[in-house]
Amino acid sequence: MGLVTRFARQWVAGETMADAIRVAKEANARGLDALVNHLGEHYREKAPVESTRREYLSLLATMQSEGVRGEVSIKPTQFGVLIDRAYALSEMIPILEATKALGRVLWLDMESAHTTDDTIWIGERLLDQYDRVGICLQANLKRTADDLDRLLEAHARVRLVKGAYQETPDIAYRTRSEIDRAYLAHLETLFTKGQDFAVASHDGRMIERALALAKVHPTPFEFAMLQGVRDPLKIELVRSGHRVAEYIPYGPNWLPYFTRRLRERPRNVITMIRSFVSG
Numbered sequence: 568m569g570l571v572t573r574f575a576r577q578w579v580a581g582e583t584m585a586d587a588i589r590v591a592k593e594a595n596a597r598g599l600d601a602l603v604n605h606l607g608e609h610y611r612e613k614a615p616v617e618s619t620r621r622e623y624l625s626l627l628a629t630m631q632s633e634g635v636r637g638e639v640s641i642k643p644t645q646f647g648v649l650i651d652r653a654y655a656l657s658e659m660i661p662i663l664e665a666t667k668a669l670g671r672v673l674w675l676d677m678e679s680a681h682t683t684d685d686t687i688w689i690g691e692r693l694l695d696q697y698d699r700v701g702i703c704l705q706a707n708l709k710r711t712a713d714d715l716d717r718l719l720e721a722h723a724r725v726r727l728v729k730g731a732y733q734e735t736p737d738i739a740y741r742t743r744s745e746i747d748r749a750y751l752a753h754l755e756t757l758f759t760k761g762q763d764f765a766v767a768s769h770d771g772r773m774i775e776r777a778l779a780l781a782k783v784h785p786t787p788f789e790f791a792m793l794q795g796v797r798d799p800l801k802i803e804l805v806r807s808g809h810r811v812a813e814y815i816p817y818g819p820n821w822l823p824y825f826t827r828r829l830r831e832r833p834r835n836v837i838t839m840i841r842s843f844v845s846g
């Protein structure tokens with residue numbers, strides 16, 4: 568487990584809030600905004616939800632007192648959406664209020680397709696109370712074109728990703744070319760109709776297209792990438808005048824996140840095994 572933990576460290580700041588703040592400050596020093604997530608998901612009991620709420624309130628206060636530039640991004644299932652969506656919303660309201668008091672943006676991660684409707688429902692209610700709310704949408708889901716139109720109409724910020732969850736073919740595109748095609752189409756929509764959105768991808772083709780669209784449609788947006796992935800590209804984009812956010816997860820419950828990162832790129836598994844062999 569020690570070796571796995573060491574390998575996971577490239578994508579996870581560490582287990583404590585202090586680790587997250589340290590990595591967020593390093594990101595800021597490199598010109599990146601921090602997008603901090605406390606790891607944990609699929610809670611079906613109220614106790615871990617309530618401790619997650621306390622953790623984020625403390626995280627926001629610490630980001631403020633430590634002068635960290637950036638936002639927090641929360642997962643609906645860590646706020647109890649699997650218990651009840653109205654309950655999850657009520658647990659998020661204190662986070663929204665703290666975010667609003669600090670003038671920051673509150674981002675919602677998007678999890679598996681079982682939670683898409685509830686996440687959008689929650690996002691819209693949060694938007695009723697504060698306009699700086701962002702919601703992640705996944706290009707692998709066939710419904711996303713409609714969700715995108717709906718969220719743009721509600722003036723939500725949108726973070727466009729390819730999608731990290733395995734879904735069934737009736738609701739999701741499964742091949743890389745289909746997902747990429749959908750991602751490129753949604754980029755077009757974002758640049759023509761949206762603003763303050765996030766192009767969250769490490770894929771050179773998606774980034775090139777976003778750069779080309781940005782020339783034709785000058786609208787405020789940012790790139791967003793994960794901690795530990797394509798670091799030189801992040802800096803290159805910052806140097807060419809773009810805003811780039813780095814998603815920084817932390818906490819003891821890092822295994823599901825780590826597994827998603829391994830799964831999306833088989834080469835990472837080989838690199839991990841090599842690093843074990845070489846010690």
Ligand SMILES: Cc1cc2nc3c(=O)[nH]c(=O)nc-3n(C[C@H](O)[C@H](O)[C@H](O)COP(=O)(O)OP(=O)(O)OC[C@H]3O[C@@H](n4cnc5c(N)ncnc54)[C@H](O)[C@@H]3O)c2cc1C
Pocket residue numbers: 602675676677678703705728729730731732767768769770771791792793795796797813814828829831832835
């Ligand atoms: C800021 C941010 C927030 C996200 N939030 C969510 C969310 O809320 N919900 C959700 O479902 N998904 C989320 N994701 C994950 C996303 O859905 C994808 O699973 C992930 O970003 C990989 O897709 P890609 O666009 O980078 O393209 P891919 O086609 O997977 O990768 C393109 C290239 O990027 C590089 N690369 C990609 N991943 C890695 C890696 N792990 N290690 C090293 N190199 C890599 C490789 O060069 C690869 O060839 C988020 C991603 C980012 C960047």
